[in-house]
Amino acid sequence: MSERAAGSIYDLGYRRYEGRRLGRRDAVLALYIHGLRASFGLGRRTRSKIFPIGLAIVAAVPAFVQIMIASIGVDDLDIFRAEDYYGYIQVILVLFVAVVAPELLGRDARHATLPLYFSRGLSRSEYAWARYGAMTTALLSLTLLPQAIMFLGNALVGDSFTGYFSDEWKQIGPIIGSGIAISALLAAIALIIAAQTPRRAFATVGIIAPFLLLTFISSAFVFNLENLVGRLGIFLSPFGVMNGLTHWMFGASGRAGDDLMRADFAGGWYFLFALALTLVAVALLQRHYRRRSL
Amino acid sequence: MPLIETHGLTKRYPGVTALDTLDISVEPGVIGLVGANGAGKSTLIKVLLGLLPATRGTARVLDLDVRSEGREIRERVGYMPEHDCLPPDLSATEFVAHLAQVSGLPRVAARERTAETLRHVGLYEERYREMGGYSTGMKQRVKLAQALVHDPRLIFLDEPTNGLDPAGREEMLDLVKRTGRDFGIAVLMSSHLLGEIERVCDSLVVIDGGKLVRAGEVAEFTATLGSLEVEVEGDAGALAEALTGRGFEARGEGFLAHVGLNGADPYDAIRDCVVELEMGLVRLEQRRQSLEDIFRPDSPEGEADGV
Numbered sequence: 001m002s003e004r005a006a007g008s009i010y011d012l013g014y015r016r017y018e019g020r021r022l023g024r025r026d027a028v029l030a031l032y033i034h035g036l037r038a039s040f041g042l043g044r045r046t047r048s049k050i051f052p053i054g055l056a057i058v059a060a061v062p063a064f065v066q067i068m069i070a071s072i073g074v075d076d077l078d079i080f081r082a083e084d085y086y087g088y089i090q091v092i093l094v095l096f097v098a099v100v101a102p103e104l105l106g107r108d109a110r111h112a113t114l115p116l117y118f119s120r121g122l123s124r125s126e127y128a129w130a131r132y133g134a135m136t137t138a139l140l141s142l143t144l145l146p147q148a149i150m151f152l153g154n155a156l157v158g159d160s161f162t163g164y165f166s167d168e169w170k171q172i173g174p175i176i177g178s179g180i181a182i183s184a185l186l187a188a189i190a191l192i193i194a195a196q197t198p199r200r201a202f203a204t205v206g207i208i209a210p211f212l213l214l215t216f217i218s219s220a221f222v223f224n225l226e227n228l229v230g231r232l233g234i235f236l237s238p239f240g241v242m243n244g245l246t247h248w249m250f251g252a253s254g255r256a257g258d259d260l261m262r263a264d265f266a267g268g269w270y271f272l273f274a275l276a277l278t279l280v281a282v283a284l285l286q287r288h289y290r291r292r293s294l
Numbered sequence: 295m296p297l298i299e300t301h302g303l304t305k306r307y308p309g310v311t312a313l314d315t316l317d318i319s320v321e322p323g324v325i326g327l328v329g330a331n332g333a334g335k336s337t338l339i340k341v342l343l344g345l346l347p348a349t350r351g352t353a354r355v356l357d358l359d360v361r362s363e364g365r366e367i368r369e370r371v372g373y374m375p376e377h378d379c380l381p382p383d384l385s386a387t388e389f390v391a392h393l394a395q396v397s398g399l400p401r402v403a404a405r406e407r408t409a410e411t412l413r414h415v416g417l418y419e420e421r422y423r424e425m426g427g428y429s430t431g432m433k434q435r436v437k438l439a440q441a442l443v444h445d446p447r448l449i450f451l452d453e454p455t456n457g458l459d460p461a462g463r464e465e466m467l468d469l470v471k472r473t474g475r476d477f478g479i480a481v482l483m484s485s486h487l488l489g490e491i492e493r494v495c496d497s498l499v500v501i502d503g504g505k506l507v508r509a510g511e512v513a514e515f516t517a518t519l520g521s522l523e524v525e526v527e528g529d530a531g532a533l534a535e536a537l538t539g540r541g542f543e544a545r546g547e548g549f550l551a552h553v554g555l556n557g558a559d560p561y562d563a564i565r566d567c568v569v570e571l572e573m574g575l576v577r578l579e580q581r582r583q584s585l586e587d588i589f590r591p592d593s594p595e596g597e598a599d600g601v
Contacts, residue, residue, distance in 0.1 A: 014414045014477045017407055017445035021398045024365075030395035044383055112379045116440060119343050119373035120397050121365055294345045 028126045031117070035134030038107075039100045048103070052138070055096045059089045060146040067153030082171055083250035085147055086182055090239045093182075094211045096142055097135070097190035102203035104131050105191060109198035115294050128289045132282060135187035136180075144179030151175060174249035181249075182242050185274050188281035189238065195288045215239050222259050234263035235273055244270030295357050297322045297448065297480050298342060303351035305337050305504070312337040314504040315351065320482075324474035326491030326498035326512070327484040334504040335484040336376055339450045342482075343373055356448060369398070372441030376452040376484075379437065382426025386417060386436045389425065390443050397444035404443075411439045415469060431462040438469065448480040449473070455490060467494050522580055524551040524564055528573035536567040549576070 040056070041048030066080040080088065108114045117127055151171060155164040193210075194203040214236050221233020222240075234240040240259050247253065247260060248267020296319045305313040312334045329335050340346040342355050344364030353360040358367045381389065387408055394404035412421045415435040420428070425436060434454060441449050454470060455463045471494045474481040485491055491498050492512060500507040508515075526533055530546030534553075537544040540563050543554030553560050561578075568575045 014442070014473065015410060016477070017399070017403070019403045020400055022400055023398065026400075027396050027398050030392070030401075034392055034395075043388060048383070107381060111381045112375070112377055113381060115345060115373070115375050116379055116393060117396060118345055119368055119371075120393070120444075121369040122396055123365065294340065 024121055024123075024126065027120070027122050028130050031122065031127065031130040032133050032137075035104055035131055036137055038103060039134060039138035051099045052096060055092050055099070056142050056145075059092045059096070059142040060149060062088045063146040063150035063153065066150055067157055070154050071157035080150070081252075082147055082150065082175060083247050083252040084243075085150070086143065086178070086246055087239070087243050089142070089146070090242065093139070093142060093186060094208055097139065097186050098204045098207040100138060101135060101187075101190035101194035101207060102200040104135055105194045106198050106200050106203050109195075110200075114292075118294060124289045124292070125286055128285050132187060132191060132285065135191055136183045139183035139187055140179055143183050144176065147175045147179060171250070174246075174251075178246040178249045181245060181271070181274060181278075185238070185242070185278045185281075188278045188285065192281045192285045192288065195285060211238055219259060222262050231263045231265070234259055234265065235270075241270050241274050241277070245274050296320060296354075297325070298353070298355050298482065300342075300353040301351055303338075303341065303353050304349045305334075305341055305346065306349040312504050313341065313348075316501070316504065316506055318499055318506055318509055320497060320499060320509070322480045323496035324471065324481045324483065324494055326495035327482060327501070328486070328488060328491055328498055329484075329501045329507075330486055333486075333502050335486075335501065336452055337504075338501070339373075339452050339482070339484060342367075343371065343450060344368060370447050372444065372446040372449040374437045374441040374449065374451045374454060376456060378433065380425045380428075380433055383424055385423055386412060386421040386425055386428075386432075386439070390436065390440050393440045394443040399444055407443050407445070408439075411443045412436070414442070415439045416465070430457045431459070431465070434458060434462070434466060435469075438466075442473065442479070446479065448482065451481060451483040453484055453486070455485065455487070463490070470494050521555055522553045522560060522564070522578065524553060524575070525549055525577040525579075526551065526568060526573045526575055528571065532571055533564075533567055533573065536571060537563060540567070555580075 037043055040052045041050075062080045062085065066078070069079055086093065108117070114127075118124060151168070155161050155168070158164045190207050193206045197203050197206065215238075218233050218235075218237030218240055221230045221236065224230065225233070234244065237259070240263070244260055244263075244265070244267060248271055253261070299319045300316050303313055303316040303318075304311070314334075316334075316338070327335050327338065337346065341348050342353055342360060344360055344367060348360070355367045356370055358370075360367065387405075390412060391404045391408040394407055395401060399407060409421075412435075415438050417432060417435050417439070420432060425433065428436070434457075438451070438454065441451070451470065455466050458466055467490055470481060470483055473479055474494070481495075483491070483494065495512055497509070497511050498515070499509045524530070524533065524546075526549055528549075530549055530551040532546075534544040534546030534551045537551070537553055537560070542560050542563060545552055553564065564578065565575075
C-alpha cells in the first residue's frame with residue numbers, strides 16, 4: 001500500500017520517452033537472450049528449471065567420470081573418449097530438445113504472444129532466427145561444454161599439463177566443430193517439429209518418437225540388408241549421422257561391428273548430410289513463420 | 295497528413311470477404327472503429343499493422359505504406375490485441391520489460407519505462423506477481439501497458455473493454471481517454487458498443503460486412519441527428535405533414551410524431567401547427583441524442599456482447 005500512497009504524491013502520470021532507441025540488432029539480441037534464459041527456466045518457476053538443468057548435468061557425467069578415472073592415475077585408460085561422447089549422451093540430447101523446443105516456440109503460440117512480437121519492429125524471420133540461435137546455444141552447453149570439461153580435466157589431472165596439451169591439441173578443433181554441428185542440427189530439427197503445434201505434450205512426443213523409431217529402423221536396415229540400400233539406412237538415423245560426422249571430424253573410425261563400420265561410408269558424407277538436413281530444417285522454420293497467419 | 299488512409303483496401307479469406315474495397319481517411323485524435331462482431335474491425339487493425347497482408351488496395355499509417363514500410367510503422371505504433379496474450383507464469387514487470395526491449399529500448403530504460411507505464415495503467419504491487427492469477431481487469435491493464443511502454447505515436451486497441459465489469463469498463467475508458475487527450479498519443483479503438491465510442495472518441499468510423507458505413511466527427515453525428523418526440527391528442531400524421539410543409543423532417547403515426555432537429559428551431563413551428571390543427575399537445579421531449587439511436591438498425595448492441 002505504501003507504494004500506492006507514494007504514487008499519488010510522486011506520480012507524474014504518463015511521460016513521453018525521449019531516451020535512446022536501439023536498432024533491430026539489439027531487439028533480436030534481447031529476444032535471443034530471453035530465449036536462452038527460458039531454455040533453462042531461468043526467471044521462471046523452479047519446476048521449469050528441473051528438467052533442462054538436470055539434463056545438462058547428466059550430460060556432463062561421463063566427462064566427470066573420465067576425469068576421476070584419469071586422476072586415480074590409471075594412465076592411458078580413456079574409458080570415455082571425445083569422438084564417442086555424443087553417442088553416450090544421445091538420449092539425453094534428444095530429451096533436452098524435446099523439453100526445450102516446445103518451451104521456446106509452443107509457449108508463444110499457446111499464450112498467443114506472437115502477435116505482440118510481430119506487431120513490433122521485429123520481423124518474422126528475425127523471430128525465428130533468435131529462437132533458433134537460443135536453442136542452438138542452449139544445446140552447446142550439453143555438447144561443447146562437457147567436451148571442454150573433459151579435455152581440460154584430462155589435462156589438469158595428468159602428469160604434465162603442457163605435455164597433454166602438446167599431445168592432444170589437435171582435438172580442440174574437432175571438439176568445437178562437432179559441438180556446433182550437432183547443436184545446430186538438433187536445434188533445427190526439434191524447432192521445426194515444435195513449431196507445428198502449440199501443445200507441449202504433442203511437441204515433446206513428436207520430437208522423441210521419430211528419433212527413436214528412425215534409430216530402430218536404421219539399425220534394421222544396416223544389420224539385415226547386406227547391400228547399398230541397407231548401408232544407406234545409416235542416414236535414416238539422426239544418431240548415426242551425428243556419430244558419423246563426429247568420428248570424421250576426430251579422424252577416428254568406428255568400432256568393429258557397429259553401425260558406422262557396417263555402413264562403411266567416408267565420414268565426410270555424414271557431415272554433408274547433416275549440413276543439408278540443418279539447412280532444410282532452418283529454411284522450413286523460416287517459411288513456417290513467414291506464412292503463419294495470426 | 296491523415297493518420298490512417300486506405301484506398302480500395304480489400305482482405306479476402308477463402309469464402310469470406312473481411313474487408314471490401316474500404317476507403318477511409320482519418321485525422322489524428324481518438325478514433326472509434328465501430329461495427330458488430332464480424333464486421334471486420336480486427337481484420338482492419340491487423341492489416342494496418344502488417345500482421346495480415348491485404349488482398350488488394352493500399353493503406354498508409356502515419357504516412358507510411360503498410361506493404362513496403364511495415365517495420366517502420368510497427369516501430370511507431372502499439373497494439374493491444376482483443377484476445378488474451380499474456381504468459382501466465384511471468385510477472386507483468388518481467389513481461390512488459392522484455393517487450394520494451396524487443397521494441398528497442400535499452401535494458402535499464404526498459405525497466406524504468408515498464409514501472410512508469412504499469413503505474414500509469416494502475417498496476418502497483420501486483421505487477422511482481424505471476425499474471426496467471428490476475429483478474430480480467432488487471433490483464434487488460436497489462437495489455438494496454440505493453441502497447442504503451444515504448445511510447446508509440448499511435449496505439450491500436452482492439453476491444454479494450456472486452457470482458458470487463460461496468461466499473462472496469464469505466465476505468466479502462468477513462469484511461470484510454472487520458473492517454474489520447476492528455477498525452478497526445480493517437481488512438482484507434484475498436485468496439486461494438488457505440489456508447490463507449492461516444493464517450494471517448496473524437497471521430498468514428500463505422501464498418502459493416504467489411505464495408506464503410508459512415509465516418510466523421512462524433513459531434514457532427516450527434517448534432518445533426520437529434521430529434522424531438524411530440525405526443526398529441528389527435529392525428530400525429532397530419533401534424534407531421536404540416537411540419538414537413540414548413541421544411542422540417544418529420545414523421546408521425548398514431549399519437550406520436552418525431553421531428554428532426556437539423557438546423558432551425560422547430561419548437562415554435564410545432565406550437566403553431568398544433569394550434570392550426572386544433573390538437574391538444576400532451577408532451578414534447580428531446581430524445582437522447584446518442585450514436586445508438588443513429589445506428590440502432592445496423593448494430594444491435596446486445597447480441598454481440600461478451601462473445
